[in-house]
Amino acid sequence: MRIFDSRAKEKVEFKPIKDNEVRIYVCGPTVYDDAHLGHARSAIAFDILRRTLKALGYRVLFMKNFTDIDDKIIKKMQDSGKSLKEITKYYIQRYLEDMDALGVQRADIEPKATENIDAMIAMIEKLLEKDCAYKIPNGDIYFDTSKDEKYCSLSKKCDEEQLSRIEPNPHKKNPADFALWKACKEKDYCFDAPFGKGRPGWHIECSAMINRHLAYHDMPYQIDIHAGGADLFFPHHENEAAQTRCATSQELAKYWMHNGFVTISGEKMSKSLGNSFFIKDALRVYDGEVLRFYLLSTHYRSPLNFNEEDLLQAKKRLDKLYRLKKRIYPIQNTPKANEFQKAILEALSDDLNISKALAVMDNFIAQANENLDQNPKDKALKKEIASNIASLTEIIGIGGKDPFSYFQQGIDEETKQKIEELIQRRSEAKKAKDFTKADAIRQELLDMGIALMDTPQGTLWEKI
RNA sequence: GGCGCCAUAGCCAAGUGGCUAAGGCAGGAGCCUGCAAAGCUCUGAUCCCCGGUUCGAAUCCGGGUGGCGCCUCCA
Incomplete structure (x- = not known):
């Protein structure tokens, strides 16, 4: 397996930290609103990474968090009069529904920030103890980036001019310093801590939760792969890496992976631009698997410009798989480690080269159809085809539905x-x-x- | 302003130094069909522009042009 490591900025050979086990952490959503197509794409990309590694024989431990305490959630709480828990519970539920519809497998561990405050407090205390953090007059606690020699070794985006654009705060020692803990304000949502009532900054949760739930503590690296959207590279991941280094003397992750954006009319989809496309809205019109297939058919690091026509093109390609499945109905089979599966895995082993994998699929479909034309009643042939479809279901997460109902979606x-x-x-x-x-x-x-x-x-x- | 990514047929999209530049959609021709649909077969590009390196470049280097992203919450 070769993957593109964002830190090295090149494809590198993937070697797990320990034996045959892979520990992956993906930055999950902040649950203050429904998930949009960007969340979907990220989730699907790393779902395929996980499935591929599993199919290659690794034991994969996969973790994805929910950020359920944050400025935007608090604002929603204040605006709506609902409790924080009500809001986050609702959106977590909706997120999981969306992921199920998209065929994204549930993470092995799904920690919530609010249930791990103690781990964050412990890490902040450690950082204070090691003099890597300091308190400013209003009670906020900041991470001191000058104490981390390797700060910026991940993103390499921290020259002074850039940092000068960060909002100035006279109490910060260095421009890049960031809040680990925000002191309690009026109408806030706060937790008790030895260093004062407050709530965590955004970056600390990932480091603390990885440290608690997923990390090796006897290795130079805590986990194998840390993944997320390209926008998290800096400062989020840079800061996580710095905290963990200072608090534990370990590197957070051996490899870093970042997916490209979903754009609309060539522009990044985001709430502030007002061009988000919610998964739920898309699911009202398109089958979840069609949406999945569309979002996965562009390489995960490239930008994907959302376009309805392209989605319908993608659907036609997926249709062919289901038509083949109809032809062998009702024969089913389990995945087999045959030439076909090998070819799919070989393609995906090159930094998830999905285009190559799908080309393998297309060739298989054409060949299978031809063979069926010649031997329509060959049961062994049908078994073989069923097995290959099962491989696609297992590794790419497509073709697993009943082929008749697939074509009859939305008909009462x-x-x-x-x-x-x-x-x-x-x-x-x-x-x-x-x-x-x-x-x-x-x-x-x-x-x-x-x-x-x-x-x-x-x-x-x-x-x- | 700093850093980075991208530009391949009508559309989507691989390939990143060397046989005939994958695959899909759309289009055209054929087989099949009562006719269709589906399926199968055949069919299309010298790779944004200019210059350089090389026996050889879409692929490396330099310079343009165009698009995008990060540096602020963000998948």
Whole structure:
């Protein structure tokens, strides 16, 4: 496995810290609003990383956090009159629903910031003790970046001119210093701590939770891979790395991975630009797996410009997989470590080269269709095809649904019955060689958005 | 202003020093079909521009042009 390490800025050979085990931490969402397509893309990208590593034989421990205490949540709390817990519980639930719909596997560990305040306090105390942090007059506690010799070794983005753009604070010792703890203010949401009532800054949670739930404590690195959106590279990840280094004398992660953005009309999707596209809204129109497939079909580090036409193109490609699955119905099988799986894994082993993997898939589909044309009743062949589809489901998370319902998404029972009836009538007309009538019925269905296909298995239909 | 990324056929998208530049969508031709659909086969680009390095570059270097991102909450 080769991955692009953001710190090295190049592809490097992946070697786990210990044996065959891989520990991965992905920065999860701040739960003050519904998740948008950017969250979806990040989640899917690292879901495939996880699945690939598993398929390659690694034991993977995967952790993704929920930031459930933060300025924006507090603002929402103040504006809505709801409790912090009510708000965060609601959005965590909705996030998980979205991820399920997108076929993103649940993390092994899903810690919440508010349930790990003690770990953060312990780490801050350690930093104070080591003189890597200091308190300013209003009670805030800052991390002293000058105490970390390796500050900026991750992002390499910290020359003085850049740091001069950071909002000046006369109490900070260095421009890049950042808040570990924010002293309690009026109408705030606070926790008790030995160094004063307050709440954690944003960066400390990841370091503290990794240290508690996921880290090796007897190795130079705490975890294997730390991943997240490209916007987190600096300052978030730089700061996390610095804290952990100072508090534990270990490096936080051996490898760092960052995914590219989803853009809309070429611009980054973000709340402040008002161009976010919520996953929930997309799911009202498109099947979750279609959305997943679309978002995963561009390499994870490239920007992906969201576009409905491209999404529909992607759907047509996925349709072909499900049509093949229809042809072998109802035969199923489990994944096999055959040439096909090997080729998929080989593609993904090159920094998740999904395009190459999908090209392997397309070739397989074409070959399988041809073989089925020649040997429509070959059960061993069908078993083999089923096994390959199962590999795709396991590694890429596609093709796992029932192929008939995949093509009938969003059609209610009543309509289904009507369709079946019309198909029946058309069959009778065909039998009577009344092709005019048969074609009229087919046209009627087409006007309803239903395409028919006469196959050896009978007349099948798909929603267009 | 600093740092960084990107530019490949109508569209999406791999490839990053060397046989005929993957794959998908759309288009065209054919096979199949009562006709279709689906499926299968065939079919398209010298890689933003200029200069350089090299026996050889889409691929490396320099300079342009265009687009984007980070440096502020952000996947």
